[in-house]
Amino acid sequence: MKKKTTIYDIAKELNITAATVSRALNNNPRISEETKKLVLAMAAKLNYKQNKLALALKSGKSNNVGVVVPFINRNFFSSVIRGIEEELNPKGYNVIISQTHEDEKKEIDIVQNLLNSQVESILISVSRNTRTNEHFKQVLRKNIPLIFFDRKLELGGVSSVTLDDFQGAYQATEHLIEQGCKHIAHMTIDLALLIYQNRLAGYKQALEDHGMEFNPDYVVGLKSEIVAGKDAAKKLMDLPKPPDAIFSANDLGALGAIQYLKEIGKKIPEDCCIVGFSNEPFTQFMEPPISSVDQSPLPMGKTAAKVFLEQINSKGVKIEKSVVLDPTLEIRKSSLKNGK
Amino acid sequence: MKKKTTIYDIAKELNITAATVSRALNNNPRISEETKKLVLAMAAKLNYKQNKLALALKSGKSNNVGVVVPFINRNFFSSVIRGIEEELNPKGYNVIISQTHEDEKKEIDIVQNLLNSQVESILISVSRNTRTNEHFKQVLRKNIPLIFFDRKLELGGVSSVTLDDFQGAYQATEHLIEQGCKHIAHMTIDLALLIYQNRLAGYKQALEDHGMEFNPDYVVGLKSEIVAGKDAAKKLMDLPKPPDAIFSANDLGALGAIQYLKEIGKKIPEDCCIVGFSNEPFTQFMEPPISSVDQSPLPMGKTAAKVFLEQINSKGVKIEKSVVLDPTLEIRKSSLKNGK
DNA sequence: TAATATTGGGTAATCGATTGCGCAATTGTG
DNA sequence: CACAATTGCGCAATCGATTACCCAATATTA
Incomplete structure (x- = not known):
């Protein structure tokens, strides 16, 4: 069982500190070109991969968003998800997908779990049988953008993307x-x-x-x-x-x-x-x-993703946006x- | 902007230490019932959610697995994914889904990214245009279970689930x-x-x-x-x-x-x-x-997930399993x- | 009643990467 | 040649939760 290599391993090999390694890997101007080369070479040699968990913990940014749908193997929903991914992946976000099976209890569990996972937003097509909204309020209370697509609930502070x-x-x-x-x-x-x-x-x-x-x-x-x-x-x-x-x-x-x-x-x-x-x-x-x-699922997914990005980029200002897409x-x- | 509440916040409110809070939340027998109640109540009051990132970093277990398919909005693949989720979610695993669009370069990027994300396994249906396998070897070198489904590559150490x-x-x-x-x-x-x-x-x-x-x-x-x-x-x-x-x-x-x-x-x-x-x-x-x-996509997904679970549970022993499913x-x- | 257990919880290190601050060595300026 | 600026890198804290180890107060036992 090989352990994963960290910046400390690289540092030790080169007789420098982890701080220097970190800076070198991030192309910090305060590090000499020579050192950078050495670090990069050693990183490649040791098959180093940055630990995103540590980064996320430190920075407070997980770069994950949660997407929740009733069923993933329904053409409409999987196409929406594809739209979301196409918009968000290039921005460095990963998508965590869950399905509710139209079950409110499961939906609540999923939302809790996504919150635990420190997702930066939740995009959800609400289950047909959802009657309560306490779980959604919790999301808002944590100041995490919540976006409904296709199916929405009336709830202040939540943006939505639906079809006309x-x-x-x-x-x-x-x-x-x-x-x-x-x-x-x-x-x-x-x-x-x-x-x-x-x-x-x-x-x-x-x-x-x-x-x-x-x-x-x-x-x-x-x-x-x-x-x-x-x-x-x-x-x-x-x-x-x-x-x-x-x-x-x-x-x-x-x-x-x-x-x-x-x-x-x-x-x-x-x-x-x-x-x-x-x-x-x-x-x-x-x-x-x-x-x-x-029902333009792809545009719906892309739009939902864009609404999330807007909200992220408008620090402080709270946006509540309701986009209604025109069907073709x-x-x-x-x-x-x-x-x- | 409210900050997320941590165990330290709970500890401060109750004039105890974070260690005690952690133990109370984990139902550690060394903590009195009384304290546990207080902690639980305060946790609820402050809308506390455990930070999975911190836990994952500390424990080395992210509880995430990566699933990679060519396209997510194809019935076969989304059904396989559904099968994987149905098997893995109850065990506490989350699924991170990515699509390659049949592009080898993208596939390589995705695999790197999943490794960075500290996934505990990668389940993948190889892109049609993938000719190299260096990225897969990297996965194996990190001792992370790699499982091919539907489409496989010949590579030692990799389990697979395919259709006959x-x-x-x-x-x-x-x-x-x-x-x-x-x-x-x-x-x-x-x-x-x-x-x-x-x-x-x-x-x-x-x-x-x-x-x-x-x-x-x-x-x-x-x-x-x-x-x-x-x-x-x-x-x-x-x-x-x-x-x-x-x-x-x-x-x-x-x-x-x-x-x-x-x-x-x-x-x-x-x-x-x-x-x-x-x-x-x-x-x-x-x-x-x-x-x-x-092509029994659901069983294929479930089987792939099970193969992963087996591998996880057989610490030390390396398993290479090739399951061939019978079509109906x-x-x-x-x-x-x-x-x- | 003194010695030993048990109960309940505090201290501090750890996971891996980042970063503000500090400092020595080198280069530049007057 | 003395002082200032720049370059290059180390120190140590931090993110949040867990846990091995330690210790005080109370309970038990001989």
């Missing part, structure tokens, strides 16, 4: 209207959640702004499964006046709808245009490729009537 | 044979890579073991894109004797093939059975759902001729 669901739904609906669709249906998931409320509201607003009537029969619920999409589509198609377009609040619903429509011999997009939400990777592989509202509608064949 | 590609391909091909397919084609990606060589070998072996002739015309290359899958399928179907089954070395190829076959009016699985590889999430949503070889064939409609 209303806007995304509005764009999708408007696009369908522009395609000449006259009877646009909407599939929603769980109206207890704010994001789905907002998507519904955006859908309604777009209809209204274009002088189209809102028909409650055209709004059907669905669970987050593909079969649910089929069922919902059936319900819509069995209406006296079936819709000629469907805007689904998620992509699986859109896919299910497409599969059902194909089964009953409808053509897409000729007979019915379809738009989904989330722009999951699979949407572009479908036949036809499915239009979908992109990815238009594909499933909603494109006039060729292209 | 040969076996996966064999199973897929055998399954197609059992379905009564007589002319089974294979789509491959890049035969420069070991995994694809092994998949081809497994395919060949299965044919041979069942007395079926290997026909080079039935092996076509494809890029990792859906259109490539279509092209490859066209090539196969234009043969004098088109195949009645296709085993693709990836899922996008399988999907492209299905789309092309549908276009030319072939029925799946009646006219042609299809099996993919990787079991990407989208395969189960397709019409028909696509059979695919699952997920059989779905695209290759199931006789109903179900």
Whole structure:
């Protein structure tokens, strides 16, 4: 078992002090070029690595930030994390990732643990089941920047980066209207959640702004499964006046709808245009490729990271920033009537 | 700006020493119950959090492990990471994740950085473009367990957890044979890579073991894109004797093939059975759902984590373990001729 | 009751790197 | 040639928690 080499080992070999070694390694002008060379050479020879723990303890800067998400193996979240890393790694920060599994208790544990680990910030997409915020208040009390992304809680002093669901739904609906669709249906998931409320509201607003009537029969619920999409589509198609377009609040619903429509011999997009939400990777592989509202996970991650950097760099001044990102509608064949 | 509270702050408030506080917090029997209560109460009152950096520096244990993957937002890798976390978090380890973007230089930087961070192990899926191994040797020289998963390099002293590609391909091909397919084609990606060589070998072996002739015309290359899958399928179907089954070395190829076959009016699985590889999430949503070889990312992550734990717990004894996981064939409609 | 245990906690070193201050040797100035 | 400035590096404290070792006060035992 070799022990790790420290600056003291280097110092001893060269008959100088650790202080000199430290200065040499940090290219301090007070050290002669000659000594620097010797130190560097010896450091390489002994395979020296700076101990970041000691540095962090001394400086009070760990250069670590904590990122907390419900699940790491969901495309959206892993893409957000990628965005965060791309922004923060070049600045010398490392990212510690944890997942809550949508469990409030676990979330609390994780936050405590990150605080213990002296992270310099916590970026978190709050668990769906989190009802309390004491753990977040603790973070703020320690003066550590806390940033919510995608999912937020109302709490003073916390910045957030979220998506404009209303806007995304509005764009999708408007696009369908522009395609000449006259009877646009909407599939929603769980109206207890704010994001789905907002998507519904955006859908309604777009209809209204274009002088189209809102028909409650055209709004059907669905669970987050593909079969649910089929069922919902059936319900819509069995209406006296079936819709000629469907805007689904998620992509699986859109896919299910497409599969059902194909089964009953409808053509897409000729007979019915379809738009989904989330722009999951699979949407572009479908036949036809499915239009979908992109939640721009990468920009969201980068933005969250930037908000953190701003806060760090504005010593003293407390910033509370709420960034709402505009979604982008990815238009594909499933909603494109006039060729292209 | 409040400063973080330390055990010294607690000690001062209670007119005792930091040593006593430390012992009280660690439930040392030499401290009276009364004092412990006082300390605990004051710790809570001052919102004290143990500084893990100081602890790590003192104890030499950071409780961090580094996980390195090419990309974090790829389903396979994020699932492996999830497996690692599920195994390691309960043991008190935190995971630091980095991505190489398949860049050797970046990989080297990352490894150096993890060493600086005093991680207790590095679990890595080697970048596709890594040609050197000096950075890995450095890890070993520091006596830090190094574990390859999914993608490995030949290097003594390193444990690895990989997938048995040969076996996966064999199973897929055998399954197609059992379905009564007589002319089974294979789509491959890049035969420069070991995994694809092994998949081809497994395919060949299965044919041979069942007395079926290997026909080079039935092996076509494809890029990792859906259109490539279509092209490859066209090539196969234009043969004098088109195949009645296709085993693709990836899922996008399988999907492209299905789309092309549908276009030319072939029925799946009646006219042609299809099996993919990787079991990407989208395969189960397709019409028909696509059979695919699952690479069991979660078990791979858990296994890699376990190998690390074993190594940690076997002080002194050096372990070099190579675990090869058996893939699981997920059989779905695209290759199931006789109903179900 | 004197001697010995036990209880409860203080002292100070340690982990590795950084840095303000001090000081000797060398160089420069008048 | 005497004094000042510069160069180059050592000393020792510091970050926060742990722990081997030591010691006083009380409790136990013969």
